[in-house]
Amino acid sequence: MSAPRNIRTTFGFYPPEDNSAAWQASIESFTNAVERDFPDSVLERRVDSLRGVEVLDFDIEIAPDVWVTGTTAMPSPDYAYITVGNATADEAAVFAQWLRDTYLPSPGCVRFISSAAMENGEENPWPLPATGDAAVIEAVLRDHLAAAGVE
Template sequence: MTTERDIRTNFAFCPPEGEGGAWHATLESLERALREAFPDPTIGHRRSGVHEMTVLDFEIEPAPDLWVDGTAAITEPDYAYITLTDATADEAGAFAVWLRDSFVPTPSLVRFASSLALANGEETPSPLPAHGSREDITGLLRRHLEAFDH
């Protein structure tokens, strides 16, 4: 019997290429949505030295006993990017389903990438399916990581 490794990596979520403003989001709308959706989130704002903009740092529990740390950089009208730090497929899958189903205006507007894939030369984010359960999305993210875990 094989046991799946719980690979940890950074996951990024963004709108489709060329549609950076498709989420119609701001840091304020994301903060409000996180506060409404998750009990006792930890949320803070800081100036990013990388992007030279204000970003939103957060820690939430998207499912029981699953915690994620993330950073969001969103500027109107054309840029949105959310990164989860050192997350497993289970953690990222729970967040991705919430993002897709509860935050973005249309479920087909979410793309994802991982630092593991980027380190292996994959530069194009993949579409997150517009439908599917948390288990389905977690399975997709697991397969994504396994494809790049050499």
């Protein structure tokens, strides 16, 4: 059996469609959580030129010598998204487990989609598993890519 390809893509994480306030998130709370859990992180706040909202760009070392780069926008308490760019499914899974288990108030309130799948016509975010370790999450991310014909 061959090893799965390590497609690099952007993974976006979102609150539930029917409860956009489920994350109870803000840029401040996300910044505090990242600084607490990833002390070597690099954080930069800026205003997104396209949407005119404040965003936080981040580089986080999720494992020794494994960094993810992303952006989060939480312009109001009822809206949020977090992207991790140019990441493989295994890298995104480690970040997603931290997001689900450490930062968010409920493990069942995360949806995700990848830019690679969107380029192949996928429009609907998938639910992130509410339980399981990074390997379980990685399998779901890979299933998502495969269902869209990416992997």
